[in-house]
Amino acid sequence: MLTARTKSGKQICLGYDYKKDVLQTLRNKEEFHCPVCGEKVILKLGEQRIFHFAHNRGGDCRDLYEHESLYHMEGKRQLFQWLNRQRIRAELEYYDKEIQQRPDVVFFHNGKKFALEYQCSTIPESIFMKRTKNYIQNGYHPLWIIGGNHIHQKKKNIVSLSNFHYLFMRGTTEGKYYIPSYCPNHQSFHIVGSILSYSVKNAFVQTTFIPLNKLVISTLLNPHLKEQLPxxxxxxxxxxxxxxxxxxxxxxxxxxxxxxxxxxxxxxxxxxxxxxxxxxxxxxxxxxxxxxxxxxxxxxxxxxxxxxxxxxxxxxxxxxxxxxxxxxxxxxxxxxxxxxxxxxxxxxxxxxxxxxxxxxxxxxxxxxxxxxxxxxxxxxxxxxxxxxxxxxxxxxxx
Ligand SMILES: [Zn+2]
Incomplete structure (x- = not known):
């Protein structure tokens, strides 16, 4: 995870670009705690991995973060910074105590509160449905973005889409459908639009790749989609x-x-x-x-x-x-x-x-x-x- 609190309650968010020596100094004099369970966490400053916090072995909270991949951490960090650059009020790993959910990023846009979930691992459909329902019932607009590593292009215009992929589907104001996806390695969104499924597993689509810095949030929420099918x-x-x-x-x-x-x-x-x-x-x-x-x-x-x-x-x-x-x-x-x-x-x-x-x-x-x-x-x-x-x-x- 990328967010922790110091003993005095100050929040340290590694979504911002900290220099390594600044964090080293901080680590020498501070203790860090998990904002969800309150347990002590360790600040990891490796060469290979992105700087992050980790729980000690044991503890109840570990499951929440344990399987978090580098890909996921890097992706949510890039998405958070992308929102910041657009001067959008956003918080990384915001923990909502009321509903006991912790979206990757909470942000405000056009007077609406969004819960951005950047999902890079497969989760059961029931959990996906439950979390989404919980967000909607509590005044959030859910925005699920699937990891680019889950989009498998089979041929030009054809991708494999499982039931899991369709959970991410959103609609534009024109009534068209699309699945938003993001890849931190390419720093690029993949908008999978004009989806016409011809079997349980496969669909014709129009995929648009848009570099992170070429897309704004309003376009991600309402992309212009081409519609053409051979x-x-x-x-x-x-x-x-x-x-x-x-x-x-x-x-x-x-x-x-x-x-x-x-x-x-x-x-x-x-x-x-x-x-x-x-x-x-x-x-x-x-x-x-x-x-x-x-x-x-x-x-x-x-x-x-x-x-x-x-x-x-x-x-x-x-x-x-x-x-x-x-x-x-x-x-x-x-x-x-x-x-x-x-x-x-x-x-x-x-x-x-x-x-x-x-x-x-x-x-x-x-x-x-x-x-x-x-x-x-x-x-x-x-x-x-x-x-x-x-x-x-x-x-x-x-
Ligand atoms: Zn914890």
Missing amino acids: IDSWHRELDKSHLHWSLHPSPQQQRFLHEIYHQNLNPYLLPPEIGLPVRHSILITTSPIIWQTYLYLDGLATKQPGGIIRLEDIRRSINRRIKRKEIIIRNLPQFEHTDPLDAIIDYLFQLENLGFLSRKGEGIFLIKKQLKIPMSNREKEENMKAFYQKYRRIYVKG
């Missing part, structure tokens, strides 16, 4: 992951396969309009192929052109599937309220753009033509080609 690579990756999980399905995927075989559908012969990328599909953990197929089965498959689909009915059937755990909703602790129906609405609008539906009024769509289920691989390929030509015109911007 639709053919989307389908390629979707197909690959689909093939993978249909060979090794999870219980949830098994139920899906069972249901669609029962409905005489072949999971490899779905039309290109099932599995479309839509912005709010991030609210749903389940693959877009699965939830869009369910939507097709529940609302579209049985109706003829001229028929009506009501959003209310769709909400009911989706809720039923959520209850049965056929569709899994994502935990997004930093949002006050999210509605998975937003993903469904995006999708219906996309089908409208593609000429399958037309809006008849609030929450009502008219079926203009039915989705065509391919009967063979050849037919699937042909549908795909025709789809790309149409889809490019309506979706990909710029």
Whole structure:
């Protein structure tokens, strides 16, 4: 840890740049205590590691700091100094006795109190949720930043994102989603934006690297995000992951396969309009192929052109599937309220753009033509080609 108190109660914060000899002198005449448990701590002034305080062996408080890596300490120190340079009132390792939590940095911006948690190690989702809830209930705005060492780029525009990563997700005022990340080694933020997940583990993203000194706090809290997706690579990756999980399905995927075989559908012969990328599909953990197929089965498959689909009915059937755990909703602790129906609405609008539906009024769509289920691989390929030509015109911007 980087903060301790002297015997007289003076706070020493190593987030500021102290010279080594100044600290050596201080160490010779002072005793340091942990602001959380009050125990004596040692000031470490090694050559390799960043100057820091450490508890003696034993004691109750050790767990809190024991596994703190150099990477984490260096990162929070850089973030603290970055806020200081912007003349933002900030405190490093502020311990809030009331809620017994100690965010890495507390700072004030636009009249709001923020709890910055710079997280470089994986913690259980339940702890993440609990801490976040506790912050919100006590007047803090949580700002979780994930360590850059957790962002694994698989290909250009593709990163592995687990449930843990999604806990860090935030929204911009434009309603776009992003995950803020920081790497102290590169002294650079990575803003992982325009996230479109195509499987439980992987997502298409637009990652922007911004050096620490080129970014201000207001931009970190509300970055401008580009939105563009190569639709053919989307389908390629979707197909690959689909093939993978249909060979090794999870219980949830098994139920899906069972249901669609029962409905005489072949999971490899779905039309290109099932599995479309839509912005709010991030609210749903389940693959877009699965939830869009369910939507097709529940609302579209049985109706003829001229028929009506009501959003209310769709909400009911989706809720039923959520209850049965056929569709899994994502935990997004930093949002006050999210509605998975937003993903469904995006999708219906996309089908409208593609000429399958037309809006008849609030929450009502008219079926203009039915989705065509391919009967063979050849037919699937042909549908795909025709789809790309149409889809490019309506979706990909710029
Ligand atoms: Zn302690």
